[in-house]
Amino acid sequence: MSIAASHPSSFYADKRGILSWIFSTDHKRIGLLYFYAIFAFFLVGVVLGLLMRLELIAPGRTIMEPQIYNQVFTLHGVIMIFLFIIPVIPAIFGNFFLPIMIGTDDVAFPKINLLSWWIYVIGAIFALLTLVVGDGPADTGWTFYAPYSVKTGTNVTLAVLAAFILGFSSILTGLNFIVTIHRLRAPEMSWFRMPLFAWALYATSWIQLLATPIVGITLLMIVAERVFGIGLFDPALGGDPILYQHLFWIYSHPAVYIMVLPAMGIISEMIPTFAKRTIFGYRAIVWSSLAIAFIGYFVWGHHMFTSGMSGPARVVFSLLTFLVAVPSAIKVFNWVATLYQGSIDVRTPLLYTMAFIFQFLIGGLTGLVNGALATDVHVHDTYFVVGHFHYVMFGGTAFAFFGAMHYWFPKMFGRMYNERTANTAFTLLFIGFNILYFPMLVVGIMGMPRRYYDYLPEFHLPNVISTIGSWILAAGLILMIANLIVARRKGAIAGRNPWGGVTLEWQTPSPPPQHNFDETPRLSEKGPYDFDLK
Amino acid sequence: MAEKDKPRILPGDKTGPHIVSYRFHFGIWLGLIILTAMTVLVSVMGISLIAFSVITALFIASAKAWVVASYFMHLKWDHITYRIMGGIVMLLFLVFIILTGIDYLTR
Numbered sequence: 181m182s183i184a185a186s187h188p189s190s191f192y193a194d195k196r197g198i199l200s201w202i203f204s205t206d207h208k209r210i211g212l213l214y215f216y217a218i219f220a221f222f223l224v225g226v227v228l229g230l231l232m233r234l235e236l237i238a239p240g241r242t243i244m245e246p247q248i249y250n251q252v253f254t255l256h257g258v259i260m261i262f263l264f265i266i267p268v269i270p271a272i273f274g275n276f277f278l279p280i281m282i283g284t285d286d287v288a289f290p291k292i293n294l295l296s297w298w299i300y301v302i303g304a305i306f307a308l309l310t311l312v313v314g315d316g317p318a319d320t321g322w323t324f325y326a327p328y329s330v331k332t333g334t335n336v337t338l339a340v341l342a343a344f345i346l347g348f349s350s351i352l353t354g355l356n357f358i359v360t361i362h363r364l365r366a367p368e369m370s371w372f373r374m375p376l377f378a379w380a381l382y383a384t385s386w387i388q389l390l391a392t393p394i395v396g397i398t399l400l401m402i403v404a405e406r407v408f409g410i411g412l413f414d415p416a417l418g419g420d421p422i423l424y425q426h427l428f429w430i431y432s433h434p435a436v437y438i439m440v441l442p443a444m445g446i447i448s449e450m451i452p453t454f455a456k457r458t459i460f461g462y463r464a465i466v467w468s469s470l471a472i473a474f475i476g477y478f479v480w481g482h483h484m485f486t487s488g489m490s491g492p493a494r495v496v497f498s499l500l501t502f503l504v505a506v507p508s509a510i511k512v513f514n515w516v517a518t519l520y521q522g523s524i525d526v527r528t529p530l531l532y533t534m535a536f537i538f539q540f541l542i543g544g545l546t547g548l549v550n551g552a553l554a555t556d557v558h559v560h561d562t563y564f565v566v567g568h569f570h571y572v573m574f575g576g577t578a579f580a581f582f583g584a585m586h587y588w589f590p591k592m593f594g595r596m597y598n599e600r601t602a603n604t605a606f607t608l609l610f611i612g613f614n615i616l617y618f619p620m621l622v623v624g625i626m627g628m629p630r631r632y633y634d635y636l637p638e639f640h641l642p643n644v645i646s647t648i649g650s651w652i653l654a655a656g657l658i659l660m661i662a663n664l665i666v667a668r669r670k671g672a673i674a675g676r677n678p679w680g681g682v683t684l685e686w687q688t689p690s691p692p693p694q695h696n697f698d699e700t701p702r703l704s705e706k707g708p709y710d711f712d713l714k
Numbered sequence: 715m716a717e718k719d720k721p722r723i724l725p726g727d728k729t730g731p732h733i734v735s736y737r738f739h740f741g742i743w744l745g746l747i748i749l750t751a752m753t754v755l756v757s758v759m760g761i762s763l764i765a766f767s768v769i770t771a772l773f774i775a776s777a778k779a780w781v782v783a784s785y786f787m788h789l790k791w792d793h794i795t796y797r798i799m800g801g802i803v804m805l806l807f808l809v810f811i812i813l814t815g816i817d818y819l820t821r
Binding site: 390422426430477478481489490491492493496497 | 803806809810813814816817818819820821
């Protein structure tokens, strides 16, 4: 039975037909449009990643030529960064839940919200066009480093235009959320009664708004150099390749916090719900979100320690990098302290939360190795960096995304999934993930360079283990998706509040009605996580 | 005008809704044109003073941004929160210049 038929008072039943979706200005429908589009691109990125791992199962050629390998890892990066990990949480769960969580009926600019989805789709089409026109996808890596990106004959121009267009989608979403949070909070919802997910989105939105234009202009400069021969980054034309790296990372390091801050917001929502107690250190988590967003602007140079940047600049950036670890550690401390003496209910979303904390810790601590100037010089551009990045982004953000899918699934679709199957899928994902990425840290310390098609025989065993991990991970993904698809069609009808949560989305029916609430939601004076309110 | 359609004025707004004359806007536009002409002039004259020409151009561009934000985007009449936000953006821009400058000036 369709959701519209089984939940006649929900927003699904309000209007029917494809046009009611792709031209809808309802934040919930737009959130779901993003959900299907982003998840589809995520699966494309996963397939490309699996192909890369298969190629690396043995030294030498396995399934593809070196040039194809370069293009595959570039497309994997472009899709995973620009089409998946940057928009995934703000665009899906931010759109669906932010207005509900702050007690309003939509975002501040619903039409701009729809426009940003369409811009996302157009940007995605540009990225996919690189596959079928000219000399194929870019082979530069997702960073498009100059001067190679200026000289290669592959479709760099189209790929950077895709990233440029996608940037507008990100900016408009950020702008919408900032204005929504400032102007549309329920009358009694003061700033410090706002849920932590909303705070995380607020901090993220500022980064989206302020940092994204920088990479937009930088990418246009690549196009200007390729098309008009203007010497900006190519030394042969009088340009400076390190300037490109500065401009690129001024955006792309804060972008890392666009990727991870919303995930932290989700974790801050799920932990109180399943510990059945108020969050420990609410204000500390709020301020740490803002601090991460702010300090994150000043650390970009740690990506450039071996690029030829000056010695004093390297020392300054290394010092600043260590500052950003402090607010991240505050969050982890507060999450663990919230669990302490809580009435912990171990459900599927909490398993993902635990995995997030464990894997984010590994990602964070290996980040310190990269942030320290002395050690980074040794591990720079090795698989250690690939392992670190995936521990933060996949082990952190993607696991938080999976956790949020299981946490909010009953609210979004009005049905429950099979928890036993969900837990089995989680187990496969957790084991597969760690088998896939931990060997990368080891092989990186041993000296295996990243982005290389071939490797020395001594790196063979860790690569075999890593590839086997990728298959276990894929099996977990397939099981998780199948379970949720079955649940969407045949799952038991979910009640208003299956987890016993206390934020406003749990006070509205599942799925919510068109205007979000069927009765005025209650707010506690003690803040958003008052378990005495129930 | 119905009560719900009236513009919401936050406490701290200097004037709330306001009207600025065409003459005033024209004056601001003229000022921006003069600043643009100065940018061109500096770039033409500053061939032998590259560092100074860059700094001067940055100052002029910042002044133009400030004028546009203040008058055309009405920040001058807006709530202090939004002026602080504008200030933070300018501060961030300054930090970008300083941190990048540390690299370029100490190589």
